[in-house]
Amino acid sequence: MKMELFARTQKQLPVFKYSFGTNGPRALIIGGVHGDEPEGVIAAQGVLAALNESFNYTLQVTVIPEFNPEGILNKIRMNSAGVDLNRNLPTKDWSPVATKERYFPGKSACSEPENKALVQLLDAVKYDLIISLHSWNPMINVNGPSCELEAEVIKKHTGYSIEPDIGYPTPGSLGTYAGKERNISTITYEIQRDIDFHEIHKIHVPGLLDCLKQTEKRKRS
Secondary structure, eight states: OEEEEEEEOTTOOEEEEEEEOSSSOEEEEEEOSSTTOHHHHHHHHHHHHHHHHOOOOSSEEEEESOSOHHHHHHTSSSOTTSOOGGGOSOOTTOOSOOSSGGGOOOSSTTOSHHHHHHHHHHHHOOOSEEEEEEEESSEEEEESSSOHHHHHHHHHHHOOOEESSOSSOOTTOHIIIIIITTOOOEEEEEEETTOOHHHIIIIIHHHHHHHHHHHHHHHHO
């Protein structure tokens, strides 16, 4: 495992990324984009711990378990500037208008240091799969090409439905920026809100690990 400083927040909190493997397809797993969705953080940390204990993939995997540490510490959706990081990416449909305060996209697209670092990462590395871990209505939202098999693997573990749309407009989101506009296979994985953390380790972490195996298998075929 290689641990690196990925970014610093407005208040200079560190955001770390952890990398595994040097060969094969590339996968990126992100947790904690919204600080009031701890289920995604727990799932990402569980994957990180499992990969650190035993990494037996022909893959290059990057895990950012706490993308929004300010929000996580404050138990709020946004970062310390009040910006929803999943509405702040520089998509073609980005808008400064928010339907609710919790969706505030920032004064300009990609204004936040967390997202500036993410855009730089996606410019530098061609990922074959991105999984963004959230919690809301349980679903597996797919964007971009060729991630249906990975989504089916997660569905077998969770019973969650696979959806092409989250159900409402999400300008500035990672699904739009990476999946729809950059043609990167992107899964927005909405874990059941308020689920017991033991269930996350029992159901969702194994599902994510099997999902990585599917990416490895699909790219070899």
